[in-house]
Amino acid sequence: MKSNYYQATTPSLNLPELIETLETQVCVIGAGFAGLATALGLLERGIKNVVILEAEHVGYGASGRNGGFVFGGFSLDQAQLIRQIGKTKARQLYQLTLDAVELIRKRIDQYQIDCELDESGVLLANWFDDEKSLLKARDFMRAEFDVEWTHWNREKTRAALNTDRYFGALHEAQAFHFHPLKYANGCAQKLRAAGVQIFEHSRVLSIEKQAAKTCLRTANGQVNAQHVVIACGGYIEKLAPELASQLARAVLPIATYVMATEALGDRLASVMQTTAAVYDTRFAFDYYRPMADTRILWGGRISIFDKTPEQVQALLQADMLKVYPQLRDVKAEFAWSGLMSYGRHKMPQIGQLENGLWYALGFGGHGVAPTTLAGEVLAQAIANGRALPQGFSHYGLPRTFGPLGMLAAQCSYWYYELRDYLRA
Ligand SMILES: Cc1cc2nc3c(=O)[nH]c(=O)nc-3n(C[C@H](O)[C@H](O)[C@H](O)COP(=O)(O)OP(=O)(O)OC[C@H]3O[C@@H](n4cnc5c(N)ncnc54)[C@H](O)[C@@H]3O)c2cc1C
Numbered sequence: 001m002k003s004n005y006y007q008a009t010t011p012s013l014n015l016p017e018l019i020e021t022l023e024t025q026v027c028v029i030g031a032g033f034a035g036l037a038t039a040l041g042l043l044e045r046g047i048k049n050v051v052i053l054e055a056e057h058v059g060y061g062a063s064g065r066n067g068g069f070v071f072g073g074f075s076l077d078q079a080q081l082i083r084q085i086g087k088t089k090a091r092q093l094y095q096l097t098l099d100a101v102e103l104i105r106k107r108i109d110q111y112q113i114d115c116e117l118d119e120s121g122v123l124l125a126n127w128f129d130d131e132k133s134l135l136k137a138r139d140f141m142r143a144e145f146d147v148e149w150t151h152w153n154r155e156k157t158r159a160a161l162n163t164d165r166y167f168g169a170l171h172e173a174q175a176f177h178f179h180p181l182k183y184a185n186g187c188a189q190k191l192r193a194a195g196v197q198i199f200e201h202s203r204v205l206s207i208e209k210q211a212a213k214t215c216l217r218t219a220n221g222q223v224n225a226q227h228v229v230i231a232c233g234g235y236i237e238k239l240a241p242e243l244a245s246q247l248a249r250a251v252l253p254i255a256t257y258v259m260a261t262e263a264l265g266d267r268l269a270s271v272m273q274t275t276a277a278v279y280d281t282r283f284a285f286d287y288y289r290p291m292a293d294t295r296i297l298w299g300g301r302i303s304i305f306d307k308t309p310e311q312v313q314a315l316l317q318a319d320m321l322k323v324y325p326q327l328r329d330v331k332a333e334f335a336w337s338g339l340m341s342y343g344r345h346k347m348p349q350i351g352q353l354e355n356g357l358w359y360a361l362g363f364g365g366h367g368v369a370p371t372t373l374a375g376e377v378l379a380q381a382i383a384n385g386r387a388l389p390q391g392f393s394h395y396g397l398p399r400t401f402g403p404l405g406m407l408a409a410q411c412s413y414w415y416y417e418l419r420d421y422l423r424a
Pocket of ligand 1: 056062067204239337339361367
């Protein structure tokens with residue numbers, strides 16, 4: 001079983017390691033979508049004096065492993081968002097994610113990033129025989145967020161997806177899907193062409209605050225920066241406990257899984273008559289999409305336990321066969337996992353510590369658009385001194401209690417999985 005399909009289909013950038021001392025205006029730690037979007041946001045506001053330090057390679061974390069769905073919203077669902085911060089702020093934050101979807105689309109076009117963009121939208125397929133709840137979700141999005149998710153009845157859904165499993169769907173036409181690692185690399189190439197320096201294999205080992213600057217040390221180099229942005233996602237581990245421990249303690253690294261089948265050729269059309277990406281209405285939902293080379297990328301489940309690619313493949317293939325039993329003889333060729341970073345409240349954590357360090361973390365399993373949003377608001381704050389959107393200040397950095405928090409997250413996932421099972 002091969003591992004990450006995206007890596008296997010994307011040439012490495014082979015960027016240098018940091019082996020010198022550099023002075024810079026902004027240093028970003030982490031070359032995932034949050035770090036890259038911050039650097040792009042700065043560049044687009046005229047700030048080129050930026051260094052990105054990446055422990056492994058561009059897109060090594062969740063950003064180069066994900067499902068490739070690009071849609072509005074956060075890991076926290078919209079109804080809870082309204083309950084927690086009120087309608088006005090919830091609408092503002094949700095709109096920022098829709099703006100981020102458009103910004104990603106614009107950057108793909110403007111920077112000519114070849115990332116297998118597919119504009120067929122995203123389908124939320126109803127797992128339950130309960131049309132009312134689907135229509136309720138559509139009406140809610142229309143009334144509260146002015147967003148149109150088009151209802152597809154059971155027949156239309158079954159004409160598009162050749163399975164008896166679903167009872168209708170909602171189609172989010174503005175959403176799209178893409179090859180996330182190609183997008184990450186495309187952003188990195190644009191940044192480098194404009195003068196931003198990106199170093200791979202350059203893990204930040206310590207952060208030291210001095211009078212007017214912050215010193216970041218890697219194994220063989222150092223960066224002295226006026227501003228530092230921490231964008232390490234679920235891979236933050238023990239980054240600089242002396243200064244940033246508050247951040248590492250506030251996120252849980254939770255794994256989720258993906259596999260890619262062999263190429264299906266003409267047979268793909270007998271399974272999916274649409275190239276839209278699909279997820280379903282369960283809490284513990286499947287997500288999948290056809291890819292440009294006629295494979296199906298299939299993802300799902302979350303876990304605090306490590307799994308080998310073979311174990312991931314066995315789990316996901318069983319999930320796929322529940323929906324498409326006709327794919328029984330189809331082989332999975334790639335299987336991998338990735339770490340998401342979750343705050344206790346399931347909302348992104350975007351802000352500035354008292355010691356001046358900026359951070360963008362906690363995007364969970366719904367982070368492609370929100371990381372871009374984070375890059376925008378941090379770039380506006382650093383470049384123009386603009387305040388961060390108020391809605392985010394409601395969501396601070398509550399402790400997640402390490403292993404205990406992980407266990408609680410796993411138990412709550414199992415509880416919701418059981419609820420989905422009993423409801424079906
Ligand atoms: C399998 C999977 C499927 C998903 N599917 C979707 C989806 O379809 N749609 C969606 O919207 N979201 C999805 N998500 C969520 C989304 O991918 C993430 O929320 C988003 O990519 C997070 O980006 P990030 O930049 O915060 O973190 P990451 O992409 O994890 O990047 C963090 C980077 O920081 C680096 N780093 C860590 N520590 C250091 C250090 N000390 N020094 C230097 N560098 C460091 C890491 O090496 C890593 O490259 C999925 C996530 C996973 C794991």
